[in-house]
Amino acid sequence: MQATANTLETKLAPQTEAVMKDNSQNLPDLNEATVGTPFSDHAKMSVRNVDVFYADKQAIHNVSLDIGKNEVVAMIGPSGCGKSTFLRCLNRMNDSIDICRVEGSLTLEDQNIYDPKLDVVPLRARVGMVFQKPNPFPKSIYDNVAYGPRIHGLTSRKSELDEIVETSLRRASLWAEVKDRLHSSGTGLSGGQQQRLCIARTIAVGPEVILMDEPCSALDPIATAKIEELIAELSENFTIAIVTHSMQQAARVSNRTAYFHLGKLVEVNDTERVFTNPEHKLTEAYITGRFG
Amino acid sequence: MDKLHLDQHISGQFNADLEDLRTQLLEMGGVVQQQIIDAVAAIENADGDLAEKVIVVEDDVDQREVTIDEACTQVLARRQPAASDLRMVLAVSKATRDLERMGDEAQKIAKMAIALNEEGQSPHGYMELRHIGDSVEKMVNNTLNAFARFDVDAALKVAKDDKAVDREYKSAMRELITYMMEDPRSIGRVMNIIWALRSLERIGDHARNIAEHVIYLVKGLDVRHVSVKEMERQIKDL
Numbered sequence: 001m002q003a004t005a006n007t008l009e010t011k012l013a014p015q016t017e018a019v020m021k022d023n024s025q026n027l028p029d030l031n032e033a034t035v036g037t038p039f040s041d042h043a044k045m046s047v048r049n050v051d052v053f054y055a056d057k058q059a060i061h062n063v064s065l066d067i068g069k070n071e072v073v074a075m076i077g078p079s080g081c082g083k084s085t086f087l088r089c090l091n092r093m094n095d096s097i098d099i100c101r102v103e104g105s106l107t108l109e110d111q112n113i114y115d116p117k118l119d120v121v122p123l124r125a126r127v128g129m130v131f132q133k134p135n136p137f138p139k140s141i142y143d144n145v146a147y148g149p150r151i152h153g154l155t156s157r158k159s160e161l162d163e164i165v166e167t168s169l170r171r172a173s174l175w176a177e178v179k180d181r182l183h184s185s186g187t188g189l190s191g192g193q194q195q196r197l198c199i200a201r202t203i204a205v206g207p208e209v210i211l212m213d214e215p216c217s218a219l220d221p222i223a224t225a226k227i228e229e230l231i232a233e234l235s236e237n238f239t240i241a242i243v244t245h246s247m248q249q250a251a252r253v254s255n256r257t258a259y260f261h262l263g264k265l266v267e268v269n270d271t272e273r274v275f276t277n278p279e280h281k282l283t284e285a286y287i288t289g290r291f292g
Numbered sequence: 293m294d295k296l297h298l299d300q301h302i303s304g305q306f307n308a309d310l311e312d313l314r315t316q317l318l319e320m321g322g323v324v325q326q327q328i329i330d331a332v333a334a335i336e337n338a339d340g341d342l343a344e345k346v347i348v349v350e351d352d353v354d355q356r357e358v359t360i361d362e363a364c365t366q367v368l369a370r371r372q373p374a375a376s377d378l379r380m381v382l383a384v385s386k387a388t389r390d391l392e393r394m395g396d397e398a399q400k401i402a403k404m405a406i407a408l409n410e411e412g413q414s415p416h417g418y419m420e421l422r423h424i425g426d427s428v429e430k431m432v433n434n435t436l437n438a439f440a441r442f443d444v445d446a447a448l449k450v451a452k453d454d455k456a457v458d459r460e461y462k463s464a465m466r467e468l469i470t471y472m473m474e475d476p477r478s479i480g481r482v483m484n485i486i487w488a489l490r491s492l493e494r495i496g497d498h499a500r501n502i503a504e505h506v507i508y509l510v511k512g513l514d515v516r517h518v519s520v521k522e523m524e525r526q527i528k529d530l
Contacts, residue, residue, distance in 0.1 A: 248372055275374045277512030287374045290300045 035279045036269035037256070040068035044209060044239040045090060045127075050104030052085055052094065052263075059085045062104075063265045065258060067209070072231060072240045074254035074271065076247055078286065081260040083243045087211050090241060091127035092120050108209070125152050128202035132214040134194030136186035136201070141178050144186040144197055145169060148205035164204055171237075172200035173230050192223020199230065203238070210234065212242040216249060228253050247287050251275045259283040296376045296442055296510065309367050310377060313384045314440075316363065317391070320356040321436040323349065324391045324398065328432060328495060331401035332425035335488055336418060340409045346402035353395035360388045376509070383509040387439065390498040390505075394432065397491040397498075404488040408481060415478050416471045417485035420464035421492075427457050428492045431499040438506045444527060447510075450503035451520045457496040464489055 043066035052060035060082045067073050067090075075083040085094065092113060094100040106113050113123055125148065136144050145165045148154075155161050165182070169175040174196040178189070186197050195215060202210055212231075216224040231240060231253045244250050250257050250271065257274040259267045259282070267280040278284045285291055298314070299307045327346050334343035364385040367373060373381055408414060431453050438446035468486055472479045507515050507523070511530060515523045 247374065251374070276378060278375050284375050285297075285300075288377045289302050289306065290297060291302065 034265045034268055036267045038065045038268040040066035042069045043067065044069040044109065046107045048105040050089065050102065050106060052089060053101045055099040059263050061263045065265060065268060067239055067241050069239055070235055071256065072235045072242065072254045074250035074257045075243045075260060076250050076257060077260035082263040083260045084213055087213055087241060087243050090211055091124050091129055093129065095120060125205040126207055127209040127211060128207035129211040130198050130202055130215045133218050134191055134198050136194050136197050138187055140183045141186045141197060142182040145200050145204045148201060152205055154205065168200040168204040171203055172196045173226060174200055192219050192226060195219060195227060207238065209239045212240065214243055214245060217245060259286060306371055310380055313363055316360050317384050317387055318436060318440055320353065320360065320388065320391050323353055324395050325432050327395055327398040329429055331398040332421065334402055334405035335408060335421060338409055338413065340406055343402040343405035347399055350395050350399045353392060357388050357392040361385060379509045379512060383505040387502045387505045390501045394495045394498045397495045400491045401488045404484045408484050411481055414481040414485045416482055417468050421485060421488060424457060424460050424464065424489060424492050428496045431496055435499040435502045438503060442510045444507055444510050447503035447506040448524060451500050451523060454496050454500035455520060457493060461489060461493040
């Protein structure tokens with residue numbers, strides 16, 4: 001008997017146009033349901049059959065997803081897949097875009113957040129948001145954090161406000177670094193510190209849900225690690241939805257991962273499953289870097 | 293044939309890295325397979341030179357294990373592979389270890405060949421050795437084929453064959469024990485054959501392990517420590 005292993009087909013077929021065609025054939029059609037586990041038994045926010053349009057162009061197609069209480073849900077997908085648009089629906093940030101239209105049902109603990117009678121200001125206190133670029137107000141560190149509690153009238157006493165500021169900065173892991181210069185400008189901090197200041201500002205008004213839109217993409221690896229550590233701690237008290245371009249970040253910080261593709265929610269599964277054995281071919285192709 | 297689309301990454305270098313891992317593993321498999329064939333032939337033909345060759349090749353096999361593991365580490369560190377790519381790297385790393393163990397067992401068989409040459413041939417056991425040797429060589433070939441082709445059915449077949457080899461091994465054992473009881477003077481020499489059979493049986497186990505890695509690689513299913521029936525059921529349920 002001869003050793004034949006050496007002569008086995010170890011060469012792979014060269015990449016051809018057929019491969020690219022093959023990918024496009026795999027695109028989910030409009031009617032194909034999201035695979036995995038989009039729903040949760042302890043949903044904080046529930047999204048059902050949501051479509052989003054920018055004028056005539058549909059950006060989100062029939063997305064249904066629950067964000068569970070105290071859960072970290074990561075949303076990943078190639079640029080333009082609608083993940084940020086979806087995130088912005090969750091506290092009606094899209095209202096500020098005139099041509100944007102949202103259809104379907106979005107609820108925060110059974111309250112319809114698109115109820116025309118609903119005031120969006122308290123909604124955004126309950127569902128806070130952290131953006132890609134740190135955007136502290138040109139005010140002191142103290143005033144940045146105190147701003148929300150003041151305008152929402154959460155407290156009128158100086159001592160209470162001091163306490164909220166300290167607690168928020170502590171929760172954002174920034175207190176030790178700024179406690180001696182609370183009255184210097186927030187814009188004088190480093191990028192990572194500014195982002196944690198923005199997180200402190202968000203949690204100062206006692207939100208229930210925190211939305212994060214690529215919160216680390218402008219930060220260095222050390223600042224990123226601090227924010228990720230913070231996300232893990234915050235999830236004990238808050239529900240977090242995070243959009244990220246870094247798949248490793250999604251893998252590190254989230255409990256569940258949602259994969260968006262061309263405005264459709266292709267797959268939602270436990271993060272450990274998504275990064276070892278995803279259910280959908282498109283998710284697999286994206287997280288392994290076969291297209292982007 | 294390439295169901296896992298290993299060659300479709302945006303990064304051409306990543307394609308090349310993964311392909312290189314697989315090629316290296318299959319090359320190592322080829323060397324180990326030849327080692328096993330030579331080791332069994334060395335006993336059958338009382339060929340001391342061939343046995344020595346098997347022992348010398350073991351250094352090469354050890355070196356290949358180290359090289360492939362290093363390459364796996366590099367891919368993990370530099371590419372942070374996910375999903376099927378991650379499973380590919382893990383499967384290669386584990387399969388390499390099994391191949392290295394197979395090489396060790398082949399080396400043990402070769403040592404038995406040398407001992408038999410020095411102490412004189414065993415009066416019994418050559419037929420069993422040839423028979424189990426053939427079965428195990430086929431298993432090793434099939435498991436490497438399954439890896440090369442990402443073929444789950446072929447991998448399942450290897451797991452089934454391993455059960456058959458285990459049965460043949462037990463039956464050979466019973467027969468040889470009977471011979472030894474009848475002719476105690478031959479015990480030393482028959483024991484050499486028994487050790488060789490034992491090594492072949494172990495090689496069969498490693499071939500089955502590799503088949504399990506193939507199933508993990510292709511299906512994402514961890515089927516270690518489950519029966520063949522259970523394996524089939526889990527694969528069908530996917």
